[in-house]
Amino acid sequence: xxxxxxxxxxxxxxxxxxxxxxxxxxxxxxxxxxxxxxxxxxxxxxxxxxxxxxxxxxxxxxxxxxxxxxxxxxxxxxxxxxxxxxxxxxxxxxxxxxxxxxxxxxxxxxxxxxx
Amino acid sequence: xxxxxxxxxxxxxxxxxxxxxxxxxxxxxxxxxxxxxxxxxxxxxxxxxxxxxxxxxxxxxxxxxxxxxxxxxxxxxxxxxxxxxxxxxxxxxxxxxxxxxxxxxxxxxxxxxxxxxx
Numbered sequence: 331x332x333x334x335x336x337x338x339x340x341x342x343x344x345x346x347x348x349x350x351x352x353x354x355x356x357x358x359x360x361x362x363x364x365x366x367x368x369x370x371x372x373x374x375x376x377x378x379x380x381x382x383x384x385x386x387x388x389x390x391x392x393x394x395x396x397x398x399x400x401x402x403x404x405x406x407x408x409x410x411x412x413x414x415x416x417x418x419x420x421x422x423x424x425x426x427x428x429x430x431x432x433x434x435x436x437x438x439x440x441x442x443x444x445x
Numbered sequence: 446x447x448x449x450x451x452x453x454x455x456x457x458x459x460x461x462x463x464x465x466x467x468x469x470x471x472x473x474x475x476x477x478x479x480x481x482x483x484x485x486x487x488x489x490x491x492x493x494x495x496x497x498x499x500x501x502x503x504x505x506x507x508x509x510x511x512x513x514x515x516x517x518x519x520x521x522x523x524x525x526x527x528x529x530x531x532x533x534x535x536x537x538x539x540x541x542x543x544x545x546x547x548x549x550x551x552x553x554x555x556x557x558x559x560x561x562x563x
Contacts (some may be wrong), residue, residue, distance in 0.1 A: 363550065370454075374535055388550060404529075420490065421542035423552075434551065436490035 331356050334437035336421050342443045343411040351440050353421030354422040359435075361426040362404040366390065366417040367439075374421060379404055380426060393420070411444045447472040449478030449539050451554035458527045459562055465512075466522045466557050474498075476542035479513065480551070481518045486536040496520065498542070527561045534558050538543070 332422065337352045363378035365388075375388030379398040393415060395407040404423075408415060419440045423430040448471045458464035459532050471478070471547050473557075481493040496504045512521045524531055537554040 362464040363551075365551075370555055372449075374553070375550050378550055418488065422490075423449070433492055433495075439488045 333357065333424050334421055334435050334439050336419075336437035338440060339438065340441050342445065343408075344445050345413060348410050348413050349411065351408075351419055351421075351442070353404045353406065353437060354402050355404075355421075355423040355435070357404065357423065357425075358401060359423035359425055360401070361432075362398070362421065362423045362432075362433075363388070364394070364396065364404070364406045365420045365422065366415075367420060368417050376406065376419075377413060388408070408442075413444045416442060416444045446479075447474070447541070447552050448546065449537050449552055449554040451557050453535055453557045454555070455558045455560070457560040458563055459530060460526075460527055461524075462519055462527055463523060463525045464527055464559065466537075467534050468520045468543055468550065468560065470518050470537070470539050472518070472519065472541075474541050478540050479511075480538040480540075481509070481511070481522045482536040482538060483554075484530075484536065484556075485530075485532070490536075494522070524559075528563060529561050532559060532561045539561070 333353045360381045364376040365373040367373045374390050377396040379385045385396050421437040422434045424434040451470045476497045477494045483491045483493045494504050494506045494509050508525045510523045534556045536556045538551045
């Protein structure tokens with residue numbers, strides 16, 4: 331299993347450009363999420379999905395869109411990049427459907443710089 | 446709303462010694478999970494240890510153990526026999542306990558940067 335994969339690993343954008351951060355998992359996990367990590371801020375939840383076709387907002391959703399057409403993929407779209415979106419982005423996935431905690435597996439992260 | 450606070454932005458410890466990282470949290474929930482994650486310079490997020498709130502016994506994983514004080518809403522991480530490879534950012538995290546199959550979203554503290562010195 332490759333686990334959780336993210337592409338690209340690094341990206342530089344200009345203000346106003348759009349792009350999609352890719353996230354895929356091969357563990358048949360129902361739950362997937364996107365976090366951003368900023369210095370001194372920890373990780374904050376952007377969007378999450380509990381299954382194909384179902385998404386919801388997290389703590390910091392503004393400026394980002396998501397969709398979940400398959401179990402495996404959960405792309406994050408930046409509609410019009412802003413310098414405030416300079417950050418490291420993490421995708422995570424886990425099983426759900428049981429009344430217990432299932433470990434979340436994190437991808438390696440994407441470092442995004444918006445100039 | 447739940448919050449997680451890590452009051453030590455940076456700490457250092459000598460190799461082979463013991464260090465304790467602090468974490469406090471605020472919640473009105475009675476059932477929840479608490480975690481410590483390690484993030485080395487490689488940036489990968491690694492689960493170190495977890496604690497179920499309904500368990501009174503403190504979790505232990507090899508050199509890592511926690512001191513869980515539910516009434517005080519405190520969840521500290523003790524690293525024994527510190528090794529150079531323990532150098533990393535450490536994040537405390539919280540999630541609610543959901544019945545019926547819904548996965549909980551993680552709420553993270555701001556992190557503690559730990560340096561292990563030779």
